[in-house]
Amino acid sequence: MLSPTPVADGTEIIVAAAHLPLSVQFEAIELRVLAGPDAGQEISLGLPSVRIGTASDNDLLLTDRAISRRHAEIRMTPDGLLLRDLGSTNGTFINDVRITEAYIPEHAECRLGYTRLSIRQHTEERKVAVPRQDHLGELVGASERMRELYGLIRAVAPTPTTVHLHGESGAGKESVARTLHGLSSRRGPLVVFDASVTDPEMVRNDLFGHIKGAFTGATGSREGAFRQANNGTLFIDEIGELPLDLQPRLLRVLETREVIPIGSDKPLRVDVRVITATHRDLESMVKDGTFRADLFYRLSVVPIELPALREIAEDIPLIAHHLCERLQLNSRISDTAMAALQNYAWPGNVRELRNVLERAAVMCGEREIQPDDLRLPKELAPSKGNAPAATPLAIPPTIPVASTPKPSAAAARAQLKEIERRMIVDALERNQNNKAAVARELGIPLSTLKRRLKEYQIGEED
């Protein structure tokens, strides 16, 4: 049972709930200057690594003249805080022993130049307040699951922490990423990157960037997703598909907050908040050896599980009305059709609901949508106890047979084509013209998408 505790800003803290962690652990590196010219300075940073030195781009900026411009770096690792000297003139010491790289023991004192530091990892557990609201950012839903999700998003959004989203296809992972970015007050853009692109070289070049001449055919340089997302958020979708040999490179960027473009040896500093997502079980991929454990640890600092649509069936009317409004569909959904929507298993989740509503609206015109207009596959209804594979339904290749009054076949075909064209244009925009991502979002093979692009004369066909 829930026991809500109201707090001042109209939210409530729900003490017992089954689905999401209702507290979030934030890890931070805490630094205190004990002695030296900057004695008394204290800083706590929720970042995977922290730089110390006298140059202005350091996280801990010191004025000690015996300290180098870029003197040392501290990294959070699964085994504790790792202190690394960055080639300083006067060295880095732990308990007066000079080190090049060493874990910092508990209660140890670190020394750089004349400066003595206490460095420790700090874990803060924050309770998540569950708001009484039926939407947040791009998300709609008033169920307990959705409100818990809003609470988590609101708690995590303002922090720089890495977030990992897990949920079925079409369940709203990208929408959560957009909402997190929107509430984060990060000035830079949100860049969406799809790691499921089949060509591993393309993934590598597009993610990390490359310099001119890095490989045969690299006639120009490419910035790469990390640098495009500088000061903003990088959403890496389908992280489970990231080739094994690229995983250490991604880990390195996350740990050092520096990216080295392909073909270059010059690391470039980036300030990027990373959100990853997958429908796959990364933990079992780690066990199978197809996903690196250290990368999994770094990514899942805050794991968020998204409910499948069938798990929040009570939200279907709200989401359906929201989609009709967003897509400017004028058809009203009858009560019986709404009940059918609530009883269906939705393997393609909200994306499938959107497609079904768009199709039904075309078929019905001004008429109220009835259950038959939805053309839901019978074998997936009712949903109770029925957990189908998470394969999104494709846009139907044929014109469904309409019930009366029906538009002429030619008119229906034209309407359907117009909807399909609009869906493709919108999806291209959302996915920065990434065709593989568009094909996946729409649930159609890439070859079909390419044919449609040609047919509708959208963009340049390759």
Ligand SMILES: Nc1ncnc2c1ncn2[C@@H]1O[C@H](COP(=O)(O)OP(=O)(O)OP(=O)(O)O)[C@@H](O)[C@H]1O
């Ligand atoms: N709770 C929600 N409220 C409103 N719209 C939603 C919600 N969840 C998803 N959507 C909509 O459903 C569609 C699919 O969502 P989204 O692209 O975020 O899913 P996804 O989990 O990232 O899918 P994939 O795994 O295939 O990339 C989008 O149009 C999105 O706006």
